[in-house]
Amino acid sequence: MGRSAEDGRLDAGGDVASPAVSDRIWTVPNLLSMLRLLGVPLFLWLVLVPQADWWALAVLAFAGLSDWLDGKIARAWNQTSRLGTILDPLADRLYIFAALLGLVVRDIVPWWLMAILVLRDVLILGALPLLRYFGYGPLPVNFAGKAATLCLLYAFPLLFIAGYANVVGDVAQIMGWAFALWGTALYWWAGLLYAVQGLRLIAQTRRDERADLTDGHRAVEDGDPGRGPDPGRSDPATQATADGEPGADVDGLGLSGREQGRTGT
Numbered sequence: 547m548g549r550s551a552e553d554g555r556l557d558a559g560g561d562v563a564s565p566a567v568s569d570r571i572w573t574v575p576n577l578l579s580m581l582r583l584l585g586v587p588l589f590l591w592l593v594l595v596p597q598a599d600w601w602a603l604a605v606l607a608f609a610g611l612s613d614w615l616d617g618k619i620a621r622a623w624n625q626t627s628r629l630g631t632i633l634d635p636l637a638d639r640l641y642i643f644a645a646l647l648g649l650v651v652r653d654i655v656p657w658w659l660m661a662i663l664v665l666r667d668v669l670i671l672g673a674l675p676l677l678r679y680f681g682y683g684p685l686p687v688n689f690a691g692k693a694a695t696l697c698l699l700y701a702f703p704l705l706f707i708a709g710y711a712n713v714v715g716d717v718a719q720i721m722g723w724a725f726a727l728w729g730t731a732l733y734w735w736a737g738l739l740y741a742v743q744g745l746r747l748i749a750q751t752r753r754d755e756r757a758d759l760t761d762g763h764r765a766v767e768d769g770d771p772g773r774g775p776d777p778g779r780s781d782p783a784t785q786a787t788a789d790g791e792p793g794a795d796v797d798g799l800g801l802s803g804r805e806q807g808r809t810g811t
Contacts, residue, residue: 573625575616579633582612586640593648593706602648603703609641610699635687638695639667645702654705655726662730663698666737677744680751685743691736697729 570576585605592602616634620626646660674684704722708715 567626567628567631569629570625570627571629573620573627573630574623575620575625575630576627576633578612578616578619579630579637582609582637583633583640585609586637586644589641590644590648593644594651597652599706599709603706606641606645606699606703609637610696613638631686632684635684635691638699642695642698642702645698649702649705652709654709659726659730663733666734670737670740673741673744677747680748682744682747685740688736688739688743690732690739694729694732694736697725697732701725701729 585608589602589605589609592598592605613634616630620630642663646655646663649655650657650660677683677685701722701724704718704725708719708722710718
């Protein structure tokens with residue numbers, strides 16, 4: 547089958563869309579995504595070792611800005627690539643994981659929040675072999691997933707600021723938890739949409755395979771030499787003898803020429 551994620555992309559109405567993508571690697575959006583990936587270990591180090599929260603938030607802000615910018619550039623300059631469709635969501639997930647890990651280690655958020663978000667990604671990753679079996683690659687990011695990521699990337703800086711015991715910290719804690727809860731709900735909603743999209747693609751593939759199998763059986767039956775002559779068809783051999791070949795019926799008496807010779811007529 548060999549279909550990519552883009553080949554199996556469904557739009558809002560459930561139809562398959564085929565965006566123009568390329569196999570290019572060295573594009574401006576891909577370079578921004580690579581820089582964003584390099585910032586993940588730096589961000590985690592700033593959070594856990596020197597606990598330089600403001601520098602860590604600056605790295606997170608750069609990640610959010612580059613995430614928005616590479617999408618704009620990819621569409622405006624027609625630089626959408628298959629590598630970009632992998633790097634972009636990968637960077638988002640790694641920043642979410644790194645921020646959650648830092649918040650959990652520093653006892654700012656409970657471990658169950660990280661477990662809920664990581665479990666969703668584990669289920670998505672577990673579905674990839676099934677999609678690959680049916681010829682599809684990773685599914686493209688949907689709008690709910692982007693909205694969830696945006697909410698979570700807003701929540702984590704606010705939750706870091708919430709650690710400061712002042713009015714700003716109190717306001718940041720309220721807003722941070724609001725974004726975190728909304729982001730978590732949207733994150734799972736996006737996962738449900740991915741599941742529905744994947745099941746539709748698998749069902750469509752099975753329908754196509756059944757249709758191909760049925761057409762193949764019909765073709766074999768129509769051209770099978772072992773079936774014998776069709777009762778509804780005229781036999782070419784019989785037709786040939788009737789047209790004057792040896793053994794044809796003579797004078798409509800139902801006797802062949804050889805039979806006439808035996809009877810002496």
